[in-house]
Amino acid sequence: MFADDDDHRRARNLPPIVAGLNDLKTHVEVATKSGAFVLVLGGDCAQSIGLITGSRRYYKHVNLLWFDRDADLNTPASTPSGRIDGMVVAHIIGKGAPELVRFWGEPPLVREPDITLFGLERLDPPEQELLAKSPLRHVMASAIQAKGAEASAKNALTQLHADSREFILHFDLDAIAQEDLAAVNVPGSGGLRLDEVRAALSAFVSHKNLLGLDVAQFNPDKDPDGSGARKVVDLLVEALTARIHSASSTESAAESVASDAIALGVTSVSEAATSTPAFEPPATEPPALEPPASAPEAHTEVSVGPSVADPEAAMPPSADAATMQSDSDASSDAESESEGDQSSRRENARGATSFES
Numbered sequence: 001m002f003a004d005d006d007d008h009r010r011a012r013n014l015p016p017i018v019a020g021l022n023d024l025k026t027h028v029e030v031a032t033k034s035g036a037f038v039l040v041l042g043g044d045c046a047q048s049i050g051l052i053t054g055s056r057r058y059y060k061h062v063n064l065l066w067f068d069r070d071a072d073l074n075t076p077a078s079t080p081s082g083r084i085d086g087m088v089v090a091h092i093i094g095k096g097a098p099e100l101v102r103f104w105g106e107p108p109l110v111r112e113p114d115i116t117l118f119g120l121e122r123l124d125p126p127e128q129e130l131l132a133k134s135p136l137r138h139v140m141a142s143a144i145q146a147k148g149a150e151a152s153a154k155n156a157l158t159q160l161h162a163d164s165r166e167f168i169l170h171f172d173l174d175a176i177a178q179e180d181l182a183a184v185n186v187p188g189s190g191g192l193r194l195d196e197v198r199a200a201l202s203a204f205v206s207h208k209n210l211l212g213l214d215v216a217q218f219n220p221d222k223d224p225d226g227s228g229a230r231k232v233v234d235l236l237v238e239a240l241t242a243r244i245h246s247a248s249s250t251e252s253a254a255e256s257v258a259s260d261a262i263a264l265g266v267t268s269v270s271e272a273a274t275s276t277p278a279f280e281p282p283a284t285e286p287p288a289l290e291p292p293a294s295a296p297e298a299h300t301e302v303s304v305g306p307s308v309a310d311p312e313a314a315m316p317p318s319a320d321a322a323t324m325q326s327d328s329d330a331s332s333d334a335e336s337e338s339e340g341d342q343s344s345r346r347e348n349a350r351g352a353t354s355f356e357s
Helices: 014-033 047-056 088-092 125-133 141-147 149-159 194-205 227-264 269-274 327-356
Strands: 038-041 063-067 115-120 137-140 167-172 210-216
Touching (some): 014 038, 014 047, 014 210, 047 088, 047 167, 047 210, 063 194, 115 149, 137 141, 137 149, 141 149, 149 194, 167 194, 194 210
Parallel strands (some): 038 210, 063 115, 063 167
């Protein structure tokens, strides 16, 4: 809970915040190591530092998608309130109190070009000045409403290079207009409506490279009848359900491609996705070849697992030599498939185990 702090007027409540981050970081490290999707509920925006730090224990580079009405780019030198939750992004990029700037180790925790601020509606003059000079990408709420929430979310993911880089999503509930949700620490009119936030959040959460999500700034003291809490729960359930369905669709597609690989007689799942029969069958059957007297009877077993084909599986026999690849091609494809399967297992693990945490 925020409290007046005469000892740290420019960065209030700093010691308990750091203590909480140390505790959170440990839990995130354990969850990330197990392959789980990490969901953090509670507190203010500072908790995202613990989530990112715990994830970076196992990922060298992590990008950040900051879904918030505020840029949180103030520093102890520029803050009008001394509240840490208005300075979190500044500390993540290496500007501010040493206790937070060096919480990970060598700053920055995330590089400025690897951060996208999404849904901004309130900016203090020092924050506007920093954004004008920084490679930080930002998307204003007004631009999202003009373009459409889902299209804006997909564009933000492209800017973040989400298809090739793991990322963390911070979601501040005050991004929602107070007309739809007032139970937050600093509510405000205008900004994004609940349906717009729902569309964007579902697009973000269902992305395969999202490692974790933290949800901040819900204030139960401003929600006496629990109606705000029900909206938040429904919002998260819908977004996480979209993630489950996305993971299931990916697994089904992998199974289909693996089956095609067996039918076509190719040696890798990636090849199966683009393969077509390499030849037209002859108009007449070629004469049968007599095998050597000492040749053993040919026998091949092919097994397909629940998600993707076994990379060690043998290629089915074929009567026509035109369907067979050279030994060197087969070896290259097998290596490619092995790497692909490892990536698939990591992605499946993130999606499959996340909701048991």
